Amino acid sequence: MKKDIGLEEVNCPICEESAKHPLHREGSYQMVRCPSCQFIYLNPRPTQESLFQFYQHYLPEEESSIGSWQKMMEPVFRRAIRLLQRCNETGRLLDVGAGFGFFLSEMKAKGWESMGVEISQKGMDYAKDVLGVKVYPGPLEKAHFPENHFDAVTGFYVIEHLPNPMAFLKECYRILKPGGLLLLRYPHTTPIKNLLRFFGIENRLYDLPAHLADFSPGTIQRCLENVGFERCQHMIGSHTLPHHLGKRAASSLFGNLSEVFYYLSFKRFLLPGVSKTVLASKREER
Numbered sequence: 001m002k003k004d005i006g007l008e009e010v011n012c013p014i015c016e017e018s019a020k021h022p023l024h025r026e027g028s029y030q031m032v033r034c035p036s037c038q039f040i041y042l043n044p045r046p047t048q049e050s051l052f053q054f055y056q057h058y059l060p061e062e063e064s065s066i067g068s069w070q071k072m073m074e075p076v077f078r079r080a081i082r083l084l085q086r087c088n089e090t091g092r093l094l095d096v097g098a099g100f101g102f103f104l105s106e107m108k109a110k111g112w113e114s115m116g117v118e119i120s121q122k123g124m125d126y127a128k129d130v131l132g133v134k135v136y137p138g139p140l141e142k143a144h145f146p147e148n149h150f151d152a153v154t155g156f157y158v159i160e161h162l163p164n165p166m167a168f169l170k171e172c173y174r175i176l177k178p179g180g181l182l183l184l185r186y187p188h189t190t191p192i193k194n195l196l197r198f199f200g201i202e203n204r205l206y207d208l209p210a211h212l213a214d215f216s217p218g219t220i221q222r223c224l225e226n227v228g229f230e231r232c233q234h235m236i237g238s239h240t241l242p243h244h245l246g247k248r249a250a251s252s253l254f255g256n257l258s259e260v261f262y263y264l265s266f267k268r269f270l271l272p273g274v275s276k277t278v279l280a281s282k283r284e285e286r
């Protein structure tokens with residue numbers, strides 16, 4: 001991102017509290033914790049206009065990097081497909097932040113009517129021209145989908161990039177059919193940051209300024225319930241396979257370890273610091 005990027009001061013995106021406790025600084029960026037709801041978010045953060053420009057160059061350019069991106073997400077996608085198909089064999093799916101459209105393409109092959117939303121023109125073109133899947137220009141709120149329209153909405157590594165996560169969740173709720181599923185995949189970085197800081201190890205794990213927040217299972221659950229979602233199920237949901245050998249080894253090790261802890265604890269213990277998946281349902285009409 002360019003150095004002359006526009007920044008703005010914001011209140012807590014979840015509860016609008018203006019007080020904040022500094023947590024971590026990287027150049028002009030600072031992660032803070034809301035003293036009222038404990039949400040961890042970036043403040044100051046890039047303005048909406050700078051974010052839109054940033055995402056035009058966020059996805060990789062070369063064919064080989066696009067292939068690595070697909071391989072990296074494959075285990076997470078496979079697990080998500082299993083989770084969604086456990087409830088509905090087929091249906092209508094929306095993937096928000098669809099990237100190149102790989103998840104949509106896999107769901108289409110499984111018989112789902114699949115469409116996406118994406119703000120990167122490059123991602124949209126690839127999804128349409130190479131994979132033949134339908135992707136609308138984002139953000140989600142501007143796509144104006146009908147109410148009660150989708151059987152499932154997914155967002156892989158999306159919610160931490162959004163300036164207004166509550167508006168996003170409300171829109172997901174509106175466009176889902178009653179009983180429809182929302183599946184979100186998100187990083188959970190703060191515990192690992194704290195651990196590394198304890199050992200004096202510098203790192204850029206927050207991925208600033210791309211990530212505007214760091215969710216925990218607790219904050220995700222509160223946000224989902226505030227909007228009306230129910231039956232929240234938290235899980236590890238597999239792990240990514242980055243191209244870089246060291247990162248891949250770490251992701252496999254901690255991903256597998258966290259899955260072992262999760263199942264040994266009868267699906268209660270979620271290892272802090274690793275990415276997580278949450279599945280929630282829109283309330284059925286009673």
Ligand SMILES: [Zn+2]
Nearest residue numbers: 012015034037
């Ligand atoms: Zn707050």
